[in-house]
Amino acid sequence: MSQSNIMPGFRPAISFTLVYLALIVLIPLSAMLLKTFQLSLDEYWAILTNQRVQASFRLSFGASLIAAAIAAVFGFIIAWSLVRYSFPGKRLFDALIDLPFALPTAVAGIVLAAIYEPHGWIGKLVMDGTGIQIAYKPLGIVFALIFIGLPFVVRTIEPVLQEFDTAMEEAAASLGATRLQAFVKVILPNILPATITGFALAFARGVGEYGSVIFIAGNMPYISEIVPLLIITKLEQYDYAGATAIGLTMLILSFLLLLLINGLQWWVRRRSGQL
Amino acid sequence: MKFTQALKHLFFTLTLLLSGTALADRTLLNVSYDPTRELYQDFNKEFIKYWKDKAGEDVNVQQSHGGGGKQTRAVIDGLEADVVTLALSYDIDQIAEKARLLPKDWQSRLPNNSLPYTSTIVFLVRKGNPKGIKNWADLVKDGVSVITPNPKTSGGARYNYLAAWAFAEKSYGSKDAAKDFVQKLYKNVPVLDSGARGSTTTFIQRGIGDVLLAWENEAFLAINELGEGKFDIVVPPVSIKAETPVAVLDKIVKKNGTQDLAEAYLQYLYSPVGQKLAAKHFYRPYQPEHASPEDLKRFPKLELFTVNEKFGGWPQAQKEHFDDGGTFDQVYAP
Known part of the structure; x- marks a missing residue:
């Protein structure tokens, strides 16, 4: 096996991978599983069917999906602009995209809350203009998650767009395709898998996000309480088993959704002939 | 949270190791809740001086602050605090019960039920008190927005919650009425x-709400440092006595060899210097005679009840x- 490989170091590489996965991923996750097993099935079920817990699950997953979808659309447009057009300050703008990665999420949350709250710059404009309140409502959570999710989408689409040969578009045009046809039939199928990856990353990050959301959410039970907050609340009451039960459920749901998204991606790739 | 604290701890130990001269110094870790930050910054300086005079030894005191619940959990999960100075006795009870770092009767070991200082809950309102908030009953009026x-x-x-509950139960005569009241x-x-601290930010920086239910010391801090001339403190005629206890964690100090130091540290809180500093930082001292009269003038008289009197102690109130x-x-x- 190792002889047939061109690159040396199969054995150390694979051992390193396994040890790393075990230490960083599998062992902590199994500890969580064990903690949950302190509960009987009935207790676990009682926690999951609790209305407040269910409301927070609906909110966390719903807001994350919406935010990831919006981030996917706008992230695509931004990535397109950054790759295809040149404009003054482009490099600076490009660097700015990564800021949400680097910023401590709590700082992001405080800033977002300050801007979108009913007396804040944007919050006041929107409030006066439309009567819609952003901060301290579920809408505020979506805004925070778009902010957090956007760089994931931009950074996954960008390299693919850079690789994408403009000759293909030119070929499409010379063969008589309209601009719309060229976009839908040539560009989109090539970009879609990367966009879906970006969407999945933004979504996964959104579901678990705590710091940036907590300041803008309002945290009202049944209305604007996200799952991570409920976990913290359980921990504050020394209910470790209850907290891990919610955490585990969240993990399973996220895993299933990500699996679904990966499946979708595979299907898209296959259809567009990339596999 | 625990991880960042562990990291801070590690960082501190590293700087200690690197600084060489400090290598031999003993270090005390005081794990506390949020609003005591300024008090202990001052107090630690005084204590280090006092210990140098008394025992001729240089010591370090490290402080860790955060939400009381989080700090308690960090200690239970292994943050090695020599002393804890927390917001409620229930939290220290949990440390005794779940981590067994100190005996269950810890509260009787220091004077005044291990309370060198106490605090209470007051109202912080916008300048001039436009909504005319004077008492707990005003908080449930239509159009009054409350931050807690x-x-x-x-x-x-x-x-805050227990204070409102006890007020309503006394004023309206029944538990059902109290429940209606807190619901409203x-x-x-x-x-x-x-x-x-989050609520204080919401009220002061975000400008949300007509009244903030706040620790008395936090309210003073808000008035003096965050927005002078923008807020007023309203002291209701009756409120809850916030009993904020301190304790040495026996198992940790034995392991760290810091028992004498930790005990002296807490005793020093009861000394004239400690009492004076507590009053200076807006905590009501156990022995007001040691505090300076100007500081004491800032504490209005009000009727205070305790959790033990009205709720039969923390475990029951919690449940x-x-x-x-x-x-x-x-x-x-x-």
Whole structure:
């Protein structure tokens, strides 16, 4: 096996991978599983069917999906602009995209809350203009998650767009395709898998996000309480088993959704002939 | 949270190791809750001087602050605090019960039930008190927006909740009436932050709400440092006595060899210097005669009741009001 490989170091590489996965991923996750097993099935079920817990699950997953979808659309447009057009300050703008990665999420949350709250710059404009309140409502959570999710989408689409040969578009045009046809039939199928990856990353990050959301959410039970907050609340009451039960459920749901998204991606790739 | 604390601890130890001269110094870690930060910054300086004079030894005192619940959990999970100075005795009870770092009768080991200072809950309102808020009953009026954190995650918020409950039970005569009252009160709460500092920010920086239910010392801090001339403190005629106890964690100090130091540290809180500093930082001292009269003048007289008197102690209050399915959960049940 190792002889047939061109690159040396199969054995150390694979051992390193396994040890790393075990230490960083599998062992902590199994500890969580064990903690949950302190509960009987009935207790676990009682926690999951609790209305407040269910409301927070609906909110966390719903807001994350919406935010990831919006981030996917706008992230695509931004990535397109950054790759295809040149404009003054482009490099600076490009660097700015990564800021949400680097910023401590709590700082992001405080800033977002300050801007979108009913007396804040944007919050006041929107409030006066439309009567819609952003901060301290579920809408505020979506805004925070778009902010957090956007760089994931931009950074996954960008390299693919850079690789994408403009000759293909030119070929499409010379063969008589309209601009719309060229976009839908040539560009989109090539970009879609990367966009879906970006969407999945933004979504996964959104579901678990705590710091940036907590300041803008309002945290009202049944209305604007996200799952991570409920976990913290359980921990504050020394209910470790209850907290891990919610955490585990969240993990399973996220895993299933990500699996679904990966499946979708595979299907898209296959259809567009990339596999 | 635990991880960042561990990291801080590690960082501190590393700097200690690198600085060489400090290598031999003993270090005390005081794990406390949020609003005591300024008090202990001052107090630690005084204590280090005092210990140098008394024992001729250079020592370090490290302080760690955060939401009381989080700090307690960090200690239970292994943060090696030599002493804890927390917001409620219930938190230290939990350390005794779950981590067994100190005996269950810890509270009787120091004078005044291990309370070198106490505090209370007051109202912080916008300048001139436009909504005319004078007492707890005013908080449930239509159009009054109240800021208070989530009692499930904040010790201060538990005092707020219990104070409102006890007021209503006394004024309206029954537990059902008290439940209605807190329900109405929380209908007026637009944002539920997870900690007291978060609520203070919401009220002061975000400009949300007409009244903030706040620790007395936090309210003074807000007035003096965050927005002078923009807020007034309203002291209700009756409120809750916030008993903020201190304790040495026996198992940790034995392991660290810091028992004498830790005990002297807490004793020093009861000394004239410690009492004076507590009053200076807006805590009500156990022995006011040691505090300076100007500081004492800032504390208005009001009728104070304790959790023990009205609720039969923290374990019972916790179970009845804040555990899952307790009265606070019922407030929000649809």
